Amino acid sequence: MVFHIDGDDVRSLSRTSFEAIDIAEANIEEWIIQNPSMLGEELLVVASQYAKFDRTTERPDVLALDPEGKLVVVELKRDRADNTTDLQAIKYASYCSTISAEELQQDYRTFWNERGDHEQLTPEDVGERFAEFLGDEVASTAGDGYAEFALDDRPRILLAAGSFGPEITTPVIWLEREFGMDITCVELEAHRTEGEDVYVSSRRVLPIPEAEEYMAKRREKERQQSRSSTRAERAITVLLEAGIVEEGDIVVFDEGSVPDDTDRRFDPDDNFWRGRITGKTGRSDNVKWLENGAEYSFTKLAQTVLEETTGREFNVNGYPYWRHTKYDMTLTELRKTEVGDIDW
Known part of the structure; x- marks a missing residue:
């Protein structure tokens, strides 16, 4: 049970479905673009419905970057993740593995300039944003163009859905443990008050607690290996x-x-x-x-x-x-x- 607390006023929130309250997948996608922390971590959104792959019209829902310089392919499902959600995301990750750091920044600039939410971004503006987000340990910029950083060629996968069944969780756990794939599953839950106010919560369901120690050690190893590569002076x-x-x-x-x-x-x-x-x-x-x-x-x-x-x-x-x-x-x-x- 989830409760909304307002001073001494306590109201219970009833779990509902996004379908029941007429929320479309496109609405959730826009929420994440505007506030990616909804997915439970710090992300820099680069694009949505990314369509720059050769010989395919398939598009990942959201393409983002995490603070370690890894691409994050986000695949969204409004309700229960279907049987092919993980396979879709794996394909998108493979497509994205060849994107360069400069191409990624060019795509970021195009995406945000086309939205028209703010003044048009220059390459210098984009370079500063990426350098600030990634930090001095990962990126550098001379202030005259795009940031310089080593973009990891093994994108992460983040699946976000209303729920996940064993047809998704079982292969995800196997891929993580046996092949070191970085896959996260986040459940997005809709709740409604008696007054019809809507609240959304997110909860990471994978990696499961039993796998946390293993995954933490693997991520730390990747961080150390990544930092040993050539990059800006600390x-x-x-x-x-x-x-x-x-x-x-x-x-x-x-x-x-x-x-x-x-x-x-x-x-x-x-x-x-x-x-x-x-x-x-x-x-x-x-x-x-x-x-x-x-x-x-x-x-x-x-x-x-x-x-x-x-x-x-x-x-x-x-x-x-x-x-x-x-x-x-x-x-x-x-x-x-x-x-x-x-x-x-």
């Missing part, structure tokens, strides 16, 4: 070499990035929310967590803090989450600031 290296930050400097978790559903009160003086820069520039030793004295990368520590306070898994880039106490700026903001612009 923000911490640039900041240390420029003398902007030093060994021993304190960083505090950015209060604005604390999730609404955290079960721990934010306190900038609490060691749980604080770290000390180590002065090291490896992949896992940039910052010492004052809570336990262990060393992490800024990304891994951000993920650890977020996961411990919410019980949910996060896939984020770390630099925007840590604020330097001396400058009162995040490490991402510091990275973008020229040395001469800082008030010493």
